[in-house]
Amino acid sequence: MKSWIAFWNILLKDMRNYYLKPPNISWGLVFPVAWTLMFFLKSQTPVNVRELLPGVISLSILFGTTSVLAVTLTFERRSRSFERLLLAPLDLNFLMLAKTSGAILFGMVNAFVPVLFASLMTSLSGLQWIPMLGAIFLIAVTSTLLGLFIAVSVKEVFEAQTFSNFFRFPMIFLCGLFIPVQTLPLFLRPLSYILPLTYGADILKFSINQNGHLALSLNFVVLLGFATVLFALSIRNVKRKWIY
Amino acid sequence: MNIVEVDRLTKKYGDLTAVDQVSFSVHEGEIFGFLGPNGAGKTTTINVLTGLARPTSGTAKVSRFDCAVEIKKAQQIMGIVPDESNLYEEFDGFENLCFCAALYGMKKNEREKKAKDLLEQFGLAEAGKKPFRAYSRGMKRKLTIAAGIIHDPRILFLDEPTTGIDVASARQIRQMIQNLNRSGTTIFLTTHYIEEAERLCDRIAFIVGGKIVRVGPLDELMREVQQENVLQLAFAEGISNLKSSLQQEFPDVVVEVSGNQAIRLRSSRPLNLTPLMRFFEERNLPVYEARIMRPSLEEVFVKITGIELERMKQEKEGKGKQ
Ligand SMILES: Nc1ncnc2c1ncn2[C@@H]1O[C@H](COP(=O)(O)OP(=O)(O)OP(=O)(O)O)[C@@H](O)[C@H]1O
Ligand SMILES: [Mg+2]
Numbered sequence: 001m002k003s004w005i006a007f008w009n010i011l012l013k014d015m016r017n018y019y020l021k022p023p024n025i026s027w028g029l030v031f032p033v034a035w036t037l038m039f040f041l042k043s044q045t046p047v048n049v050r051e052l053l054p055g056v057i058s059l060s061i062l063f064g065t066t067s068v069l070a071v072t073l074t075f076e077r078r079s080r081s082f083e084r085l086l087l088a089p090l091d092l093n094f095l096m097l098a099k100t101s102g103a104i105l106f107g108m109v110n111a112f113v114p115v116l117f118a119s120l121m122t123s124l125s126g127l128q129w130i131p132m133l134g135a136i137f138l139i140a141v142t143s144t145l146l147g148l149f150i151a152v153s154v155k156e157v158f159e160a161q162t163f164s165n166f167f168r169f170p171m172i173f174l175c176g177l178f179i180p181v182q183t184l185p186l187f188l189r190p191l192s193y194i195l196p197l198t199y200g201a202d203i204l205k206f207s208i209n210q211n212g213h214l215a216l217s218l219n220f221v222v223l224l225g226f227a228t229v230l231f232a233l234s235i236r237n238v239k240r241k242w243i244y
Numbered sequence: 245m246n247i248v249e250v251d252r253l254t255k256k257y258g259d260l261t262a263v264d265q266v267s268f269s270v271h272e273g274e275i276f277g278f279l280g281p282n283g284a285g286k287t288t289t290i291n292v293l294t295g296l297a298r299p300t301s302g303t304a305k306v307s308r309f310d311c312a313v314e315i316k317k318a319q320q321i322m323g324i325v326p327d328e329s330n331l332y333e334e335f336d337g338f339e340n341l342c343f344c345a346a347l348y349g350m351k352k353n354e355r356e357k358k359a360k361d362l363l364e365q366f367g368l369a370e371a372g373k374k375p376f377r378a379y380s381r382g383m384k385r386k387l388t389i390a391a392g393i394i395h396d397p398r399i400l401f402l403d404e405p406t407t408g409i410d411v412a413s414a415r416q417i418r419q420m421i422q423n424l425n426r427s428g429t430t431i432f433l434t435t436h437y438i439e440e441a442e443r444l445c446d447r448i449a450f451i452v453g454g455k456i457v458r459v460g461p462l463d464e465l466m467r468e469v470q471q472e473n474v475l476q477l478a479f480a481e482g483i484s485n486l487k488s489s490l491q492q493e494f495p496d497v498v499v500e501v502s503g504n505q506a507i508r509l510r511s512s513r514p515l516n517l518t519p520l521m522r523f524f525e526e527r528n529l530p531v532y533e534a535r536i537m538r539p540s541l542e543e544v545f546v547k548i549t550g551i552e553l554e555r556m557k558q559e560k561e562g563k564g565k566q
Contacts, residue, residue: 001349002348002349003305003349005346005349005350005351006346006347006348006349008346009343009346009347013332013335013343016334017332017334017335079330080326080328080330081330081331081332081335083326083330084330084331084344084347085347086295086296086297087294087317087319087322087324088319088347088348089317089319089320089348090316090347091316138459143462151536243295243297244257244291244294244296244297244298
């Protein structure tokens with residue numbers, strides 16, 4: 001019970017201090033809006049909007065979560081206010097869950113910006129909402145944890161930005177968002193399958209257009225696996241690097 | 245009972261040994277002072293005790309919990325005020341305090357009431373609505389202390405609480421430390437101000453270059469350099485003509501006239517006051533004041549550590565800490 005009070009207040013604080021601050025809202029929303037406009041306006045027919053939706057949703061989440069978490073964490077480390085959290089009687093796993101939950105929620109909200117745009121341009125009937133929500137959640141979780149992993153590996157805010165771009169841009173091409181994985185050159189395909197976004201995007205394709213190419217259950221299991229491994233790695237790094 | 249027990253604690257950063265085989269304990273209810281120059285290892289020791297750093301070897305225990313193993317249990321009873329004021333810049337004073345209380349699981353009405361009380365008590369009631377970033381250095385420091393005690397810790401760690409703070413605020417902070425201690429909180433204080441340690445602490449450890457060179461109760465440390473007892477007596481009228489008869493009457497005491505209306509008596513053994521007083525009474529000379537002269541802690545420190553105090557102070561002030 002006591003821990004949950006702390007959890008809730010850390011989440012609220014991050015929301016108020018970062019995610020709901022005007023510069024960050026725009027920072028977070030600029031990406032999904034830009035992606036949406038860029039892809040949707042180019043496409044001619046309503047069918048194309050639906051085709052593009054899984055990729056645009058994935059990108060919105062990826063860019064929203066990774067930058068925001070990496071930047072806020074490095075910022076709090078620099079101002080040393082993060083030490084307050086480490087000094088509180090909160091289990092480290094629990095604390096890091098509290099810190100990431102805000103970014104996960106933020107990523108999920110970002111996901112709905114393109115959905116909203118798409119609904120204005122085409123009919124979204126026949127959408128499989130349950131797997132779609134599951135995928136949005138798990139993409140947000142894995143991307144946030146990727147951001148956490150980056151935050152633990154860098155010292156400065158600008159490094160966090162650079163380092164996350166190093167991951168993000170290749171993922172646009174490798175994860176089957178707009179170019180199907182099956183059409184990639186053979187030597188690149190193994191890379192696709194070690195990136196969590198490939199599996200999340202596949203669920204989205206299934207839920208929106210019934211054209212995923214991997215088994216749904218496999219996708220979910222792999223995403224959960226990625227989440228667990230990334231979280232464990234990040235915690236290990238927090239212990240090694242932040243508790244000196 | 246000991247609330248802190250440190251046994252042969254060593255902390256290395258690469259090749260640098262920041263804390264070297266340090267052993268000491270802190271008794272429940274006392275004000276314990278950790279006194280030493282820059283880079284002595286004071287903050288590092290606090291970091292190990294509070295869970296921000298891991299020991300390289302040796303053990304540190306708070307309330308019987310090993311800080312390397314069960315730190316989360318130990319942290320329940322700790323309040324920590326770091327050497328830098330590190331609250332949230334965007335939050336105002338009230339929100340900062342409430343947030344810190346929430347980290348310890350305090351309920352909403354409970355923490356809001358406590359936050360209001362503390363703001364009041366620290367003279368920050370007005371500033372409570374301003375964002376932390378707009379605070380002066382002294383206000384930041386006071387709010388950081390308030391944040392450290394909002395959950396009523398059993399032991400409070402204060403890392404150089406008065407460094408870089410003006411005289412009035414520093415006095416207020418020292419007063420507050422004493423009040424807190426009177427109400428039962430154990431205080432672990434680091435400082436490089438000797439007068440501060442002397443005024444506040446029950447027991448003191450001198451730390452230099454990562455090693456504790458001496459630890460003990462204040463009066464015991466003082467006694468160590470106090471080879472002789474010095475008593476100063478003040479009178480209403482000149483007494484210089486009494487010197488020789490006084491010396492004759494008390495041959496094993498060295499009599500010195502200090503000014504016209506005061507004398508100093510030095511002795512290697514404790515001075516017996518009764519015959520002295522009788523001596524002056526017989527001559528109809530009322531004694532206005534009798535004072536035992538003690539060496540300052542500064543002298544103790546210099547003597548024990550062989551460190552030039554001035555140099556250490558200058559280094560510190562030049563550094564201009566937050
Ligand atoms: N995280 C760290 N990494 C490497 N070296 C460190 C680290 N923290 C402290 N040190 C070194 O350990 C030594 C002890 O530092 P510490 O901060 O404990 O001293 P201090 O007594 O608190 O000094 P001050 O009065 O300046 O606060 C110093 O030489 C310092 O440079
Ligand atoms: Mg220090």
